[in-house]
Amino acid sequence: MSINWGLFRNFEQSEYECKCGCRSLEKGEATVSVELVKYVQELRDKCGFALPINSALRCKKHNDDPKTGGHPTSAHVDTGQGCMAVDLGVDREKGRIVLQYALDMGVFEGIGIQQRGSSRFLHLDVKKRSGGKAFWSYA
Numbered sequence: 664m665s666i667n668w669g670l671f672r673n674f675e676q677s678e679y680e681c682k683c684g685c686r687s688l689e690k691g692e693a694t695v696s697v698e699l700v701k702y703v704q705e706l707r708d709k710c711g712f713a714l715p716i717n718s719a720l721r722c723k724k725h726n727d728d729p730k731t732g733g734h735p736t737s738a739h740v741d742t743g744q745g746c747m748a749v750d751l752g753v754d755r756e757k758g759r760i761v762l763q764y765a766l767d768m769g770v771f772e773g774i775g776i777q778q779r780g781s782s783r784f785l786h787l788d789v790k791k792r793s794g795g796k797a798f799w800s801y802a
């Protein structure tokens with residue numbers, strides 16, 4: 664299903680596009696979950712500051728690249744329901760604010776935290792898991 668990006672004030676398709684240069688989204692070879700984009704916009708509205716997307720959709724090749732370090736069953740890969748995950752490039756005080764709002768919203772199925780070293784981000788996804796909501800740290 665294609666997304667009407669005009670509905671989302673602060674985000675464009677290019678921000679959700681695969682970072683390897685394959686242009687999977689633009690070409691229509693993959694999609695992003697509308698639910699995810701809607702929730703991330705809601706989160707952006709609550710925060711009132713920019714939420715840079717470090718990674719959203721990943722084609723399988725990009726996800727499998729050791730430099731990407733994607734999990735084999737990553738929610739970033741479209742396996743039929745669109746990309747269901749974003750990694751937001753937020754840290755420190757902003758990172759804490761985003762995390763608090765994301766938890767309060769209660770709509771994200773997976774929340775992963777990487778807040779050490781040079782690559783700090785917050786992973787949010789809407790991928791339903793048999794065990795319920797998942798919360799983890801990459802450290």
Ligand SMILES: [Zn+2]
Nearest residue numbers: 681683685722
């Ligand atoms: Zn790609």
